[in-house]
Every structure is written in structure tokens, then in C-alpha cells.
Amino acid sequence: MPALPGGFLNHAGEEILDAAHRELSEETALVAGCVHLEQLATYGGAGRDPRGRVVSVAHLAIAPGLPEPVAGTDAVDAAWVPADAVLSGEVELAFDHRRIVTDGIERARTKLEFSALATAFCGELFTIAELQQVYEAVWGTELDTRNFYRKVQAVKGFIVPAGPGRRTTGGRPARLYRAGPKSVLSPPLIRPVPSRTEEDTGTEEDTREEGD
């Protein structure tokens, strides 16, 4: 049964974030500098791992492209799995890793609204249409191209034009942008209504009557 990549802190008083980067680069080709990595949450307690008490500090990694996993210490069978396959249960993960993935996806969806995280999915240069595809993929929604175009440009410091280069994909060539200096978006890009995921007791009572 597949599991998330991970490992232990080394003995040199290593920073947690550094350790996460190290473990990630050991099992994929993703090295620090090309990948956004942030702490997600810490999972502990008995029963997580039958081998004994393990406290895991889960991290969320975002990067453009999908480099093939490299056979590392214990990653001979490493593979990429679509997020939907984990959410739906089609792919079953070991331990409590399905919960960790669920938390991570929710974190990504929320951060897309209020931070510049989306640019971490793109290469250094990208078009606005590519950025929109990130939002549509992560949110699972469709957005109006024209409105997205202006909305994204209205957020000062989110993206900045990158020289005179263009990228052509069959129609009119698109301007290129790179990530701007701001990491917190104001105003935020609000995701369309499909009711935020409930946390715990959130019972969505949709008492909407249809008149006829």
C-alpha cells in the first residue's frame, strides 16, 4: 500500500523545514529553490503506526512539472498519484496518510485565494491563462477568462510583466509574467460559491425551495 514520502530528523539539530527539503529531494528530483514547501500540521499519538509512537510533521510541497521520482533510500516504487484518486478512496494510502492528503489539499485550495501560492505551480515565466488553469485545477471550477485576466492584474504585486516575450499556442500570443513580490493577496481571489468544505460539525442545510 503506498504511503507519503518521509523520514526522520537527523542528529545535528536540523531545522524541520530543512529536513523536509532533504527528504523530498532524496525521493524525487525536487530540490529546494524550485519547490515551495510549507508546514501543514503535526500528527501524533498512538495507533498511527503499528511499529510504535511516531510524531510526523507533515509538509505541503508545490512545484511546476512532474519530475519522475528517483529510486532513493526506500522509494523504489515511487509514483505520482492524482489527488482525486486519494480523495475518492480509489487509491488507498497507509497509516493516516489519507487524512494528511485531505488536509493538504484543503490548505492548497484556501491558500490560493489569499496568497500567491498559485505561481509556485508555474514555471518562472507563465501566461495568465496558465495561471488560470492552476486555479481551475485546484479549485475544480471554471472561471471566466476575461474577468480572471483583470482580477489577477488588479492585485498589485501578485504578478509582474516579464519583458516583451510572448508565448503562442495557436491564437494570439500571450504576454509573459513572473511572480511578483507580494505573497499575500489583497484583495484576495475569492473562489466561487461551491460552499467551502465543512470542517467538523458543519452541516450544510440548504433549505431552498423551488417554486413552480
Add this chain to the structure above:
Amino acid sequence: MPALPGGFLNHAGEEILDAAHRELSEETALVAGCVHLEQLATYGGAGRDPRGRVVSVAHLAIAPGLPEPVAGTDAVDAAWVPADAVLSGEVELAFDHRRIVTDGIERARTKLEFSALATAFCGELFTIAELQQVYEAVWGTELDTRNFYRKVQAVKGFIVPAGPGRRTTGGRPARLYRAGPKSVLSPPLIRPVPSRTEEDTGTEEDTREEGD
């Protein structure tokens, strides 16, 4: 120099959240059930604590009232400190605890917008004016009483009327409410931003700097 309360996981494979509740109740009169407690982040690495490597899973606690701290294991000098005093540096904390407090306050301010966390600051029954005071205190802003009144009631499942009881404070008695079933607010209560139209620094990267 004061520090945040805390302690170690016990040896029985205790859940992290349970351990946080246990430590909190050992040093204050706040017991589980009356207090909202959620994981904030994990801080680790060398240099945090001169006594050696310590990995701390910080938690954020929200509760109504301020029970006097009880002299517990090592809390003989326990005291409440205003959040502003820590933010401003007027009160200095040991280790990297000032950073933890800063992160926790930011978490509380953000969660107030999108979750029903504010009700955790109130008793079981509260008036809308009391709820508004929570928002004003945590956000450090002033809100229009009349608009807050309707805005809060427009969020389905946030608060529900609690019988015919009233609470009087010198003027017309106020209706009483209790927390509703929803824990995620839609639409959210957006916090007024100081400068949404002006450009500012905003280079808030995720670099978590370790003090000492």
C-alpha cells in the same frame, strides 16, 4: 523571563491534542470542553532551547473569561499578559515564544473571518453586541453595530436564537444567542483592511526565522 506553558508528551502514546489539554489544565483552570484548542504549528531545530533539541507543537487556546492561573508543576509565577504587550515587545518571552504568539494571534484574526471561532470567546449564551466586542478586540478595529447585527445573522448556522431570554445592560434588553451548527462561515465576515488600496511592503514570505 516568562514563557508559554507547555510540557512533554507522556509515555502512553498520548494524542498530541490530549497532551495539550492536559498541560493547559495543569497550569490554568481551563479544562477540555470549556476551551477551544487547536494545533498552531510545530517549531523545531537547533538553537530554540539552549538545553538541547526540543520540538514543540504549539497550540492556540480560546476560552471565555480569564480564570486565575493555578500554581501547578512549574507555574508558580503564572500570569495573564495582554497580547499587545507581547506583540509590542513590552513583555519579552523566552526562547522563540514571541514568534509563536505572533503566529497564534494572526491565526485567530484570520479564523475569525471564516470560522465560528468567535463564539468560543463567549459563554454558552451571548448577545450580538458581545460577539461584536470579540471581533473588535481581536481585530483591533471598530465595527458599525447596526451592520454587524445583520451581517452576523445573515450567515446561516453561525448563531441561533436561544429562547425568550434577554440580557439587559442599561438600555433595551438584548436577545440571547448560542453558537450554531456551522463552523465555517459563508459568506465570511471580512475584516476591514487598513490599506487595501495602497501599496505596502507585503513581502511576507514563509521564511520562519528562528530567534533564540
Add this chain to the structure above:
DNA sequence: CCAAAAGTGTTATGAATACACCCATGC
């Protein structure tokens, strides 16, 4: 009656949307 706080109605303003329209390229 008066002061104080709760609760309601109403309007102006600004933002989000929907969509018509123009621009630039490959074939």
C-alpha cells in the same frame, strides 16, 4: 420624561459578473 442600548429601513457607492467586442497570430 430622558438616557441608553437594541434593533430596523433606506440609500449611495463600489465591486463582481456576464457578455459583446476588438486584436494578433497560424494556416
Add this chain to the structure above:
DNA sequence: GCATGGGTGTATTCATAACACTTTTGG
């Protein structure tokens, strides 16, 4: 020319902020 996708203008719709106003209590 024409298909395709990039980019712009604009009207309608809707949420919000501001504030005048009414209601209900205590003294």
C-alpha cells in the same frame, strides 16, 4: 480569409457602508 485564443469595454446586478430612525428598558 478564417479559426483560435489573447485582451478590452461596459452595463447590470448585488453586496456593502453609512446613517436616520424606531423600540424597549431603567431611573
